[in-house]
Amino acid sequence: MSEGPGSRAIAIRELVLFRLRLFYREPGTMFWTFGFPMAMSIVLGIAFRTQEPDRIPCAVVRNEASPRVEEILRRSPDLSSEVSEEGAAGVALRTGKVALVIVPGAPPAPHTYRYDATRPESRLARALVDDALQRGEGRADAFAARSELTTEVGSRYIDFLVPGLIGLGLMSTGFWGIGFSLAEMRTKRLLKRLVATPMRRSDFLLSFVVVRALLLLVELPPLLVFARLAFSVKVHGSYGALALIALVGGLTFAAMGLLLACRSDNPQMVSGMINIASFPMYLCSGVFFASSRFPDALQPAIRALPLTALVDGLRAVMVEGAGTAGVLRELGVMTCWGVGCFALAIRLFRWR
Amino acid sequence: MQAEAVRCRGLTKRYGEDTLAVDGLDLDVRRGECFGLLGPNGAGKTTTVEILEGLLEPSGGDVLVLGRRWDADERYLRDRIGLSLQQTYLPDKLTVSEILQLFRSFFSEGRGVEETIALVALEEKARARYETLSGGQRQRLAVACALVSDPELLFLDEPTTGLDPQSRRMLWDVVLAYKANGGSVVLTTHYMDEAERLCDRVGVMDHGKMIALGTPEVLIDSLGGRQIVELSLDEGADVDAASFLPIDGVHSARILHGRVTLTVEQLHVALPAVLSALDASGQKLTNLSTHRATLEDVFVNLTGRALRE
Numbered sequence: 312m313s314e315g316p317g318s319r320a321i322a323i324r325e326l327v328l329f330r331l332r333l334f335y336r337e338p339g340t341m342f343w344t345f346g347f348p349m350a351m352s353i354v355l356g357i358a359f360r361t362q363e364p365d366r367i368p369c370a371v372v373r374n375e376a377s378p379r380v381e382e383i384l385r386r387s388p389d390l391s392s393e394v395s396e397e398g399a400a401g402v403a404l405r406t407g408k409v410a411l412v413i414v415p416g417a418p419p420a421p422h423t424y425r426y427d428a429t430r431p432e433s434r435l436a437r438a439l440v441d442d443a444l445q446r447g448e449g450r451a452d453a454f455a456a457r458s459e460l461t462t463e464v465g466s467r468y469i470d471f472l473v474p475g476l477i478g479l480g481l482m483s484t485g486f487w488g489i490g491f492s493l494a495e496m497r498t499k500r501l502l503k504r505l506v507a508t509p510m511r512r513s514d515f516l517l518s519f520v521v522v523r524a525l526l527l528l529v530e531l532p533p534l535l536v537f538a539r540l541a542f543s544v545k546v547h548g549s550y551g552a553l554a555l556i557a558l559v560g561g562l563t564f565a566a567m568g569l570l571l572a573c574r575s576d577n578p579q580m581v582s583g584m585i586n587i588a589s590f591p592m593y594l595c596s597g598v599f600f601a602s603s604r605f606p607d608a609l610q611p612a613i614r615a616l617p618l619t620a621l622v623d624g625l626r627a628v629m630v631e632g633a634g635t636a637g638v639l640r641e642l643g644v645m646t647c648w649g650v651g652c653f654a655l656a657i658r659l660f661r662w663r
Numbered sequence: 664m665q666a667e668a669v670r671c672r673g674l675t676k677r678y679g680e681d682t683l684a685v686d687g688l689d690l691d692v693r694r695g696e697c698f699g700l701l702g703p704n705g706a707g708k709t710t711t712v713e714i715l716e717g718l719l720e721p722s723g724g725d726v727l728v729l730g731r732r733w734d735a736d737e738r739y740l741r742d743r744i745g746l747s748l749q750q751t752y753l754p755d756k757l758t759v760s761e762i763l764q765l766f767r768s769f770f771s772e773g774r775g776v777e778e779t780i781a782l783v784a785l786e787e788k789a790r791a792r793y794e795t796l797s798g799g800q801r802q803r804l805a806v807a808c809a810l811v812s813d814p815e816l817l818f819l820d821e822p823t824t825g826l827d828p829q830s831r832r833m834l835w836d837v838v839l840a841y842k843a844n845g846g847s848v849v850l851t852t853h854y855m856d857e858a859e860r861l862c863d864r865v866g867v868m869d870h871g872k873m874i875a876l877g878t879p880e881v882l883i884d885s886l887g888g889r890q891i892v893e894l895s896l897d898e899g900a901d902v903d904a905a906s907f908l909p910i911d912g913v914h915s916a917r918i919l920h921g922r923v924t925l926t927v928e929q930l931h932v933a934l935p936a937v938l939s940a941l942d943a944s945g946q947k948l949t950n951l952s953t954h955r956a957t958l959e960d961v962f963v964n965l966t967g968r969a970l971r972e
C-alpha cells in the first residue's frame with residue numbers, strides 16, 4: 312500500500328506531532344514556558360510598583376525655638392518631622408532614618424541644617440525644609456507655578472520589564488527546548504534509530520522549526536493577556552509587528568539552540584554551553600535594566616547581540632508604538648544570527 | 664537472479680590505534696535465510712551488524728546489501744530494511760501506537776500500526792506511554808518498529824536478551840513468521856537454543872574473526888560426537904585430558920575450569936567405559952552430568968573458553 316507523494320507530508324506531520332506531544336506532556340517545559348515569565352513579572356511588578364510619593368523624614372532638635380519650627384513643618388505635605396534630642400537626631404541621620412536634622416535658632420540666630428550632601432534625598436529635604444520655613448516666616452513667592460502630575464502607563468518599570476521577559480522567555484525556550492532535547496535524543500540513541508529509517512534529515516530539522524513557530528502562537532498570547540490584566544501593560548504598536556519580531560526572534564534562538572547541540576552527545580556539556588551562551592545576554596541585553604547603562608565602548612557589541620535586538624524590538628513595538636518599519640535593524644540583526652547559526656548547525660550536525 | 668541479502672568481503676573496522684573490532688570478515692546471507700551471529704562479549708557482532716545496517720563506516724572491505732552499496736543507494740536500502748539496535752530508548756512520553764505511527768510515516772510502504780502491535784502482542788499496551796513499559800515490552804516494541812515497514816531484510820541485535828522465556832518464544836514466532844513470508848534475517852544472540860531454533864546458518868565470531876560457519880547441525884556434528892559428558896573429580900586429583908582419549912567411544916577431551924569435558928558418540932557405550940577407567944585408576948568422582956551437544960560446546964571446543972563468562 313504505497314502512499315505516493317503525500318508520504319513526505321505525513322512524515323513531517325508525524326514529526327511535528329511527536330515534538331508537540333513531548334512538549335505538552337512534560338510539566339517542566341510548561342512551567343518554564345508559561346509559569347516562569349508570569350511569576351517573574353508578578354514578583355518584579357510588585358517590587359517595583361508605582362508608589363504614592365513618600366513624605367521625607369526630618370528631625371528637629373529640641374530647644375526653645377523648636378515648637379515653632381515643628382509647627383511650620385507639620386503643614387508641609389512633603390515632609391514628616393519629629394522633635395528629638397540632639398544625640399538621638401544625630402543617630403537617626405547617620406542611620407538614614409531621617410534625611411536631614413534641623414537645629415532651630417531663636418531669631419535672629421539662623422536655623423542650621425545638618426545633612427549629607429551626597430544623598431539626593433537629603434539635598435531634596437534641605438530644599439523643601441528651607442522653602443517651608445522661609446514661607447512660614449512670611450517670604451512671598453515671586454510667582455505661583457502650576458504643577459501637572461503624571462504617572463503615564465508606558466513609562467513604568469513594568470512596561471519596560473514585560474518585553475524584556477518575553478524576549479528572555481523566547482531565548483530560553485529556544486535554547487533549552489531545542490538544544491537540550493536534541494542532546495538527549497543523541498545520548499539515548501534515539502537519533503541513531505531515527506537515522507536508520509528513511510526519514511529525511513531535513514524533515515526532522517524542519518519539524519523543530521515548525522514546532523517552535525507553533526509554540527510561539529500559544530506561548531505569547533497568555534503572557535500578553537496576563538500583563539494586560541495584571542498590570543495594564545498595553546501594546547502600543549501593531550500586533551502584526553509584534554508577531555513578526557517574536558517569530559524572527561523565536562526562530563533565531565531555535566537555530567542557535569540547534570547549533571549549540573549539533574555535535575555533543577552529553578546533555579551536561581550542552582547545558583553548560585547553553586549557559587555560557589545565555590549568560591552574557593542575560594546580563595547585557597537589557598532584560599531587567601536598560602542596556603544603555605553600559606559604557607559606550609561596549610554598546611556596538613551589546614547591540615549586536617540577538618537578545619538585545621529582540622528585546623529592543625519588542626520594546627519599540629510595545630512601548631513606543633513602532634511598526635515593522637521601525638524595527639528593521641533589530642529584525643536584520645536577528646536574521647543574520649539565525650541564518651548564520653542554522654547554516655553552521657546543518658554543516659556540523661552529527662547524526663549518529 | 665536476485666542478489667544475496669548480504670554479501671561482504673574483507674570487512675574490517677578499527678577503533679583508534681589498537682582496537683580491531685572486525686578483522687577481515689567474509690559473510691554471505693542468502694535471501695529467505697535467517698543468519699545468526701554468535702560470539703562472546705566484544706567479539707564484534709554489533710560492530711559488524713551496524714556496518715551492514717549502514718550506521719557505521721567500515722575501515723576496509725566491501726559491503727553489498729540487497730545487491731546495493733550504502734554510499735550509492737542509501738534511500739533505497741533504508742526503505743527496505745528494518746532493524747533493532749542492541750539498545751534503543753524510544754521517546755518516554757509517547758505511547759506505543761504513537762511511536763509506531765511515527766516510524767511508519769517514514770516508509771513508503773508497510774503494514775498497519777494495529778497489525779504490527781498485534782504481531783508483538785502489545786495490544787494491551789497500545790495506549791501506554793513508553794516510560795511505563797517493562798524491559799521486555801520495550802524490546803518487543805523495538806522489534807515492532809523494525810517490522811512496521813514490512814522490510815525485505817531484518818537486522819536484530821540481541822532481540823531477546825533479558826526477556827522471560829514466554830516473551831522469547833513469542834519473538835521467535837514473530838521471526839519465524841516473518842521468514843515464512845520470504846523475509847531475510849540477520850540476528851545476533853548469546854543464546855544457543857535461540858540460534859538452533861531460528862537460524863538456518865550461524866557464524867561464530869571471536870576477536871573480530873569468523874571462527875566457524877555453517878548450519879547448527881553441521882557445526883555440532885563437527886565435534887565428532889553428539890553427546891557431552893562433564894565430570895568433576897576429587898580435588899587435588901591430577902588428571903590429564905589425554906588419558907581419556909584411549910577410552911572406547913570418546914572423541915575428544917578437554918579440561919576447563921577444573922572440569923573434564925568429553926565428547927562422545929553414544930552415551931550408553933562410552934559412559935560405562937569412562938566410569939570403569941576412573942575406578943581402575945582409583946580416582947573419585949564428585950559430579951557427573953551429560954547433555955546433548957550444543958553450539959555452546961562448539962564454541963568451547965573452538966576457543967577453549969565459555970561463550971558467556
Ligand SMILES: Nc1ncnc2c1ncn2[C@@H]1O[C@H](COP(=O)(O)OP(=O)(O)OP(=O)(O)O)[C@@H](O)[C@H]1O
Pocket residue numbers: 678682683684702703704705706707708709710711749
Ligand atoms: N565506539 C567504539 N569505540 C571504541 N571501541 C569500540 C567502540 N564500539 C565498540 N568498540 C570495541 O569493539 C569491539 C567489538 O564490540 P562490539 O560491540 O561489536 O561487540 P559485540 O560482539 O556486539 O559484544 P556484545 O555481545 O557485548 O554486544 C569491543 O572490543 C569494543 O570494545
Ligand SMILES: [Mg+2]
Pocket residue numbers: 708709710749820
Ligand atoms: Mg553487541
